[in-house]
Amino acid sequence: MSPRQVILEARALERRFVTARPLFREATVVHAVSGVDLAVEEGETFAIVGESGCGKSTLARVLTRLIPASGGSVRYAGRDLGGLKPAQIRALRREVQFIFQDPFSSLNPRMTVGALIEEPLRIHRIGTGPERRARVAQLLERVGLPAQAAGRYPHEFSGGQRQRIGIARALASGPKVVVGDEPVSALDVSIQAQVVNLLADLKREFGLTLVIIAHDLAVIRHMADRVAVMYLGQIVELAPAADLFEVPRHPYTEALVSAIPLPDPGARRARARVAGELPDPTAPPAGCRFHPRCPYAIGRCRTDAPQLSPRDAGGRQVACHRAEELALAGLGSVAAARSPAARKRFDLYRQARAAQAQTDQPPAEGGPIQQGD
């Protein structure tokens, strides 16, 4: 099998935010993304996970040129995005699209659903008026909404339906890469599974490359081919999803997996937690940034920063001085220790997928139009 082409690539990527300080005090610099190297391959689902504030959204925004980098480079299809002019950035949007986390604030409430989905087609001058409207109807149907939804406004829809509208809008221009910043985390868990499955189906159908950010590792486990784990602006482990969850090789990944929240499946916005606070990103710890929270830290960890380097033939990369010697606990042991709730949580996505495969009917949540949540 020939290796897949790299479609989106970051090298030594940096993004800093300088925040103004009161009189006579220095401005502080937040190192939101620090020295990130990654290569997303065409056709894969690449996930980025990590605690709140670790830099996931910033990385996604820099990768898609929604905001510029402070250092390093991003290449899309071999082209450096650094020096793009505004018109070239607009042209890039046709091929690289973004799905936002909040389906309530990301859709302009004054535009009809039809106008919202048609907007990218207008911006990129795709098709005639009737062709665009036909495309809108087709996209609505494809995401599980009736064609007459085009004449209504976002507030007339539930959260899950609004996210379907956001997905239809993202797909309108025929992108090659879609980046979803927590595309399901604002939705109820039962609806999350439907939207996750819709994204997976659309990815196959449209030959998309997906970059997905999520807090919920169950979503990632279900969807992703490869996963990058971020900690305080850096990638600390990058591996095929199954390997990463079964046998983590970085202590922070182990902590995330062991902290997978396993409440009842109806719980909203379950989030991974790790003991201790994420350190101040304006003054990251010396050496390994994880050392103040790492139960395996040794003297060297306080002074030497470990580099992200290849650890096996399967493409795993880990940034830990002790990656070769530690035997860390993976999902198998965690799920066994926490069953039956653990299995229920992870089976939810598998069941939804199997049920959907058996029927050509659109998911129930995408049926009749409901009033907003």
Ligand SMILES: Nc1ncnc2c1ncn2[C@@H]1O[C@H](COP(=O)(O)OP(=O)(O)OP(=O)(O)O)[C@@H](O)[C@H]1O
């Ligand atoms: N516009 C900004 N100005 C200043 N600091 C910012 C800005 N955007 C992000 N940051 C800071 O950069 C760091 C990374 O933020 P980011 O939103 O990328 O994290 P995240 O991993 O997406 O978090 P969450 O999971 O909560 O969405 C945080 O410390 C955040 O406060």
Ligand code: SF4
């Ligand atoms: S380098 Fe040291 S502190 Fe960092 S994760 Fe590895 S063992 Fe822990």
Ligand SMILES: [Mg+2]
């Ligand atoms: Mg974010």
